[in-house]
Amino acid sequence: MDAQTLVDERGELWLTLAPLWLEREPRETDYAHMVAVIQRHDLTLRELEWIFRLELAPVLARHQMSVAGEWRSFDDYKLMKQLVGHNLRLNGWRRKSWMLFSGLTTMMTRHRWNELMGRVLVERGEIPH
Template identity: 30%
Template sequence: MNETLNIEERKPIWIALSDFYLDTELQESDFRHIAFKIIESPYSFEKVKEINKYEVFPVLQPNLMSVAGEWAGFDEKWLVDSITESLAKRNAVKKIGIGSSYLTLKWMCKDYWEKLEKVYQELKSNPESYIVTCKELWKSNIEPFEYLENKPELQNKLERIALNHKNRNKLSDFYQYLQEGQYWINLWTAYFLLEVFKLKKSDKLIGLNNEAGIIDFCIETVEKNQPYLEKEIAKSNCEKWIKNKKTAYNNGYK
């Protein structure tokens, strides 16, 4: 194995790319997660493709060939140990063999790589986007409901993006973010849907969950996530917010 290889820098990429080799279909949020890991890394997209080809593919490709492959996620320690062991045994002949196998089997992840590159380029070219701003709030350790007054600029920025969706009548585009489980995106989205958009009880999540009312779904989303907030002020503010919204929307709060 190349002694100059920085394992700690590689690990997040190895772990993120391992999702490509699970026996399950990836969702939009999965591609965004992987793209963010690449953006946060010191590697270019082309370098990550090379890392996949010579480091991840040789270890995990057999899972895609298995009748009953792993689908829930690979054990991270096993993954890192397996890749480092594979690299330690690497020689020129084995590298040529890996390259040949990759040419034969890369079609199995071809669509994933095309999708990932598209998402990666979108995130790189639009640092002012809603999702990127949610991520910046998360990195700054600012939780939803932590600030209901005297909000930090990043939170104000996120609210402006939500308002822009409202002003452009992009409600359906905006509530798609309710599907995002990382960086508190779904929680921020539920909050802004009820704070910024003028919703009616009859409004439904058309295209996402046609039978679900937006208001009820947002309140349920906040209630489910409230216990996972880490800061007591955020939990307390969130609880008060839920009570106020249930009262305002006549959801039968007692």
């Protein structure tokens, strides 16, 4: 897969989910927007979990743990370049390594992710409000 295809297929979803790693808690409007974008992409919960763990967390966890700067927002262009670069290299041993360590890279945002997935399930009618 080339860089443009990655941006076309995942760019909107990646940038929409990136605020899960910011230092502030997502607002109701943030979660509502994330759910709407997820619904447009028509992905299973399993596919979403792997996007969270392998495509996003390895890049965004570095931002979260950085002591330099304040992580209240992202430079979308710079972030997209980092995400595309990571995902172009995500195969073979790199993929297996990130699978192994994904618990560490998702640990600080897991509660937000679980909240989001609960809202997705409600939106899909899979669990009642």
